[in-house]
Amino acid sequence: MSDAVDLTQLLLALADARVSYILVGGLAAVAQGAPVMTFDVDIVHERDAANCSRLVAVLAQLHARYRGRPDRLEPTLDALMSTGHQLLATDLGPLDVLGAVEGGRAFSDLVAHTVTLDVDGRPIRMLRLEKLLELKLQWNDDESRARAALYERALRHT
Numbered sequence: 001m002s003d004a005v006d007l008t009q010l011l012l013a014l015a016d017a018r019v020s021y022i023l024v025g026g027l028a029a030v031a032q033g034a035p036v037m038t039f040d041v042d043i044v045h046e047r048d049a050a051n052c053s054r055l056v057a058v059l060a061q062l063h064a065r066y067r068g069r070p071d072r073l074e075p076t077l078d079a080l081m082s083t084g085h086q087l088l089a090t091d092l093g094p095l096d097v098l099g100a101v102e103g104g105r106a107f108s109d110l111v112a113h114t115v116t117l118d119v120d121g122r123p124i125r126m127l128r129l130e131k132l133l134e135l136k137l138q139w140n141d142d143e144s145r146a147r148a149a150l151y152e153r154a155l156r157h158t
Contacts, residue, residue, distance in 0.1 A: 008119065010041050010062070010092040015122040017058035020046040022110050023126035024101060024135075029147075031117055032129040034154040036147060040094035044127075045080070046107040047099055052080040055097070062090035102135045129155055 007027060014021060022045075023031070026038025045055055056077050064074055067089045075086050075097070083099035083106065100106045113131040116123045127135075133151040136144050 006092045007041050011124055012120055012122055013058055017054050019055045020051045022114055023124060028126035029129060029132050029151055031126060033158060034151050036150050040096055042096040044098045044101055044107050044110055047081050052077050055080055062092060064088040064090045102138050
């Protein structure tokens with residue numbers, strides 16, 4: 001795997017493969033004006049067989065492997081169909097593929113709370129900053145509280 005990290009290219013690879021997903025986490029917040037740093041891509045994907053098959057194919061092209069696992073297995077269709085979290089390293093950088101987020105919220109629960117932005121001519125659906133803030137407030141740790149404050153400040157300035 002390459003040491004290069006290109007999170008935008010990672011998003012575009014998913015879009016070009018016609019994977020249906022919602023960008024969540026720090027990169028979605030950054031795209032909406034929040035002054036935070038992030039080093040990975042977090043997505044919640046639609047967990048139907050056709051979409052998960054497209055996701056498996058693009059992950060294979062990106063040489064995706066589980067982070068922190070000695071066997072470095074690549075993700076399977078069964079794993080992607082679950083609500084679990086697949087924490088992956090790819091040729092383009094870290095990718096967290098989430099079957100669901102806080103409270104068991106899946107793609108279908110989140111899609112009404114998204115905005116679509118154009119990234120290099122591709123529509124990228126992401127969770128609205130207001131919803132990211134709501135999810136972040138459910139955590140009670142220092143990092144989450146700090147991020148929530150930054151999200152709130154960004155919302156006040158939009």
